[in-house]
Amino acid sequence: MCDFKGGKRVTLRGYAKDREQHVYPLVGLTCADCAAKFEEKVRQAEGVIDARVHLATSRLVVTGRKLSIEEVERLGAFDDIRVARREETVGLGRFRWRDPLLLTSAIALVLLLLAELAEWLLFPTAVAIGLFAAATILGGWNHFRRGMVALLRLDFNMNALMTIAVAGAWAIGYWAEAAVVAFLFGVSGWLERTVMESARASIRSLMDWAPKTATVRREGEEQSVSAEELKVGDVLIVRPGEKIAADGEVVKGSTAVNQAAITGESLPVEKSPGDEVFAGSLNHSGAIEVRVTRRAEETTIAKIVALVGEAEEQRAPAQAFVDRFARVYTPIVLALAFAIAVIPPLALGAAWKPWVYEALALLIVACPCALVVSTPVAVVTAVGNAARHGVLIKGGVHLEKAGTLQTIAFDKTGTLTRGEPVVTDIIPLQDQSEAQVLVLAAGIERLSEHPLALAIVRKAKEKRVPVAHVDHFQSVPGRGAKAYIAGTPYWIGSPRWMGEEGFDFGPWEETIHRLQDEGKTVVALGRDREALAIIALADELRDNAVHVIRALKQLGIRRTVLLTGDHAAAARSVARQTGVDETCAELLPEDKVRQVRRYTEEGGPVGMVGDGINDAPALATADVGIAMGGAGTDVALETADIVLMADDLSKLPFTVRMSRAALRVIRQNIAFAVGIKVLAFLLAIPGWLTLWLAIGADMGATILVMLNGMRLLKEKPDMEMRRDES
Template identity: 60%
Template sequence: MRLLERQHDQHTYRLANLSCADCAAKFEEKVKQSSGVVDAKVNFGASKLTVVGRPLSIEEVETLGAFDNIKVAVEEERETPFWKKSRAIGLIAFSLLLMIAAFWCQMLGTSAALYISLYVAATALGGWETFKKGIPSLLRLDFNMNTLMAVAVSGALAIGYWAEAAVVAFLFGVSESLEAFSMERARRSIRSLMEMAPRRASIRRNGVEQVTNVEDVRVGDTMIVRPGEKIAMDGKIVKGQTAVNEAPITGESVPVDKEPGDEVFAGSLNTSGAIEVEVTKLTEDTTLSKMITLVEEAQEQRAPSQKFVDRFAKVYTPAVMALAVGIGLFPPLLFGAPWQPWIYNALALLIVACPCALVVSTPVAIVSALGNAARNGVLIKGGIHLENVGGLRGIAFDKTGTLTEGRPAVSDIVPLKGRGEDDVLTLAASIEQLSEHPLAEAVVRAARERNLPLKEAKDFEAIPGKGAQARVGGRVYRMGNRRLFEEELFKTAAAENQIQKLRQEGKTVMVLGDGHELIAIIAVADRIRETSRNTLRELKRIGVEKTVMLTGDDRLTAQAFAREVGVDDVRSELLPQEKVAAIQELKKRYDRIAMVGDGINDAPALAAATSGIAMGGAGSDTTLETADIVLMADDLSRLPFTIRLSRSALRVIKQNITSSLVIKAVATVMAFPGWLTLWLAILADMGATLLVTANGMRLLRIQPGKRKGVH
């Protein structure tokens, strides 16, 4: 569909009353057959229709969806409480009162005409929405669940089962309303993301402050955000200091200190100082908007279990309908059995034929899991990725920026010629101040932290793969790895032993000297993230068999770091293509392997893994597009949470499919000896639907740091 989107215009409609997954599929087919429509996709989880080709009017969309009362939702309708906008609830309540009245009239021995009239009226009111959708569908030979129910209720009336008809119509109406309410609640977990960013912003233009709709804000505008206000747009702080709660983006509720030059994101909360922000993205391009779009698109990617259910339902419903016809016709025609009881059995089986519980069993679990993950700073880009991460047997980690903070710092300064540490650091930083290498930046940063005055460096030259040299105070100095110097300069035992000792500690060693002697050894280390060790321990606890670190560091440094952080295995001195080969080898051994990296430098390895997991997606468009799963904050502790959520979702989906099939199977078997009454059939159908919906919504309760999952 993406290729078609590029070739044709794309139009999106938010829908109301979309509570039946089976009806959503039928609606999608109807839209596809419309004149001028190249393709169409109904996203059941997000309650959204996407049309490629000619734009459809609201009237056209609602006409196509009239069989299930599908409407185009306006903003006000989406904000109205469910119980206020559902007319069906009033009809169902009145139906119940009429049923009670009819029952008492029957018990008191009043005339049959009175209580039968009350039962028929109760049936008409309770089944009004069902008849309104089902009868037109029957005339078109479109056998959806409303058609089956309308036939069953009408058949019960025709053979004189007045009370059963009223009970079935009432219970089905209740079931439909509860199912719609439950799906609305599951969708709200995603819709709540949309409501996190304010719709209006305070902007200063031409020296005048004004409040405007976010759609009218332009890149480059200055946004004024006061303490306690939500930030409306992505941007960079140009004035003021504050602490910002970025929970809507990263899932981390601890406020982050911000100062001029720092990024802020739409939907986050300014907790302290007033700030002025230069807007850097339009409202549709903000990180929050991209998150919402990706979460909604993720629901369109059907998980393997959902594909199985869709295929099974296509066979199951016609098969049970054919069986119902057989039960109603063959015993009377072939064996002279009485018509009334066998037609009654057939009608009961028609009710059981409704595939609601089976069809909704997977989507409600997927929607709940994806919404929960997004609210906690984890973006999972499809049901298939949600299922894959639950089956991981091994996880490979990039080192720099993933297991470490990605910001190397000077850890050791070892003078070799009697100079002081500050003297050595001043000289080294004077050389490196002209370099852009991360190790050089660490040296310069260390000198500035000590407030050391840097000297002027002339004739600077970067030597690729080795280091750099420059003239300081009229003398040429070199700073880099040992390959930058003649080997005989290292023959002093003190220098050689010190270098080996620092490397065995997992540190990167740089040497300062000139062409004649070594002046000092400076070691740089990338700090281990505070969460790395605990995350690796937690991954072991939840059953991940193998953790591997893939790095370009030399063997000694990599092994020392691996021991300190707690990974099982380490692959060192790897080029990007060698990381891909390592992932492919691990996949052969462990089947399902994840790769965790920064999403940019590790893109090939992320793509090769079963699940590509990127760190720090907040503000990074590239990272959002690269990986299957994005940890929006630089927080590895969200990884065990994601795996626990996935495994819980898989358990819930299996429980839902199994329970719905078992309930349907038992009810079907009960129809043959005549044990399946109409009211019992509708209770079985309603019970199965509500059971799988409630079970799926339990996934909303799983939180990071909580070891107790869904069982």
């Protein structure tokens, strides 16, 4: 997705040239408060319509004029934010012993210990002060340099506040405390960067799914080309063990493909000519040739990466609250620090030195880094983890809403059922066997394209019975078909139509009604006005549908609803088998929209699960629209808020569980970040807050909320339900 040599242009369809987007991968972006300031600086640049900094994915997205690398880096110079070169992305997220920040912090620690030793051995005071000063400068130089730039701009970020605190500590003679603060700040900064890069590495791995090169046949010769150079219509040569470089259609060969990277399916999927394959899938067993159907930037995997990368833009309500809070938070703390420094000495006659010290400690606590980063790290970790398991969540707002769902409504066909009718009952009415009935029925229906006809033909193939040869086939739309077998006329279709044609099903009306009450569609077979058989068909329930409904109820979903355009008997049958609480049948698309609105008014947030095409209005109306089987389906990717990339209903409980876990982590992070600040303020009032405790509270809180957010990587789908489906 990203061109690490500069900004990559992404044209927004339907927008003018000045609405183009340009993406810049960044390095040096660790502080959430600094990221917000950098975003604002870029937004104010000439020709920029909008700018977004994605802290958790370390990217800048600029809408409008393309900025040069030099311009971007000049705007980010206040915090050493730079555009990443390709070599700088290698090894990100890994522990690195030679990290300059880690090395300088280690040397600062040695100097700090030597200074303490000098004091203990009663060396001259100047020796200890010199060692403390050296430890302070070395341990905090990187932050002092940024802090001085910020102070000159009257920008009171964390580096500026720490610079003031250390300078103030020196001014009042607290050399040891200044050295400890600088050392802890350096170590905490390194830990914060390492943890953030680990979180980013989990997202960056999404970009490595698709191979960078491909073997293509052009002009009769095999060539190795960059995946970005592939054109629609190119034929790829994919050997066993290789990844498929582009979305396409198999034109030659058969194989098994592991497409877990796209759909989250755990088992390889058989592919043969005519089947669709996705970029990033791993070819397992056979050599195949694939005709490219989408360019690199239009593949399903590219859309996934783009949507995951942009998930932070769809900010969760909790993030909106944090952003508003942070804007008024720092000025209030600065005022409190000033009050603590001057009120006790002026009003109560207290000594200046201790209260100035407390004010300096409070300044360090003032930076809202932990609070600002508390939500984005949880959102991006959850979204990235869900994407790797075949669930595409298109933003923090949808992630948070999914965690509050009280009602989930399902479409029937293709959602709770497979969307493909199967023969369930064959009832001969004369002295034929079931096999003989299939010979006749499949012989007629093999010439029809109706879904029920195809189901009867499939049943004959399963039973391995030969089909009769027919003549003079005639389809009667909406009713059935006629044909001659060995010179005798046969009819197959709805019992009502055949009754109009002179067939008598009176003795079997009770059987027909019983089958229809079970939600089945009844097809009758007759010969020369003689009823021969009744064949019942039904849309087969998904193997794991029952387990999914049960799992949702165990998660606390209060109400499950079936919304379908099918007839009431079929809806009741599916609801009875799955355990769905309520059914609404024979609904038009606008009726589904009304029902979704009603459930929202009655019982809180509603999720709608459908196929993303027929259910688009209801998906858009629901608080959270969830589309089934979105891999390769543009409508599902565009319409729904959450897409289950594989046709796998078992991912729904995982999605709800992941969303609730993310919501829980976000609340924990916000409560912890605010609680630490409040505790620090309370310690400052009686004069118990020290500089080293302040830096530990601030940076420690930031690291802990990030680590807490990364716990979401442990959430996984229920493998038992997935085995049921397979």
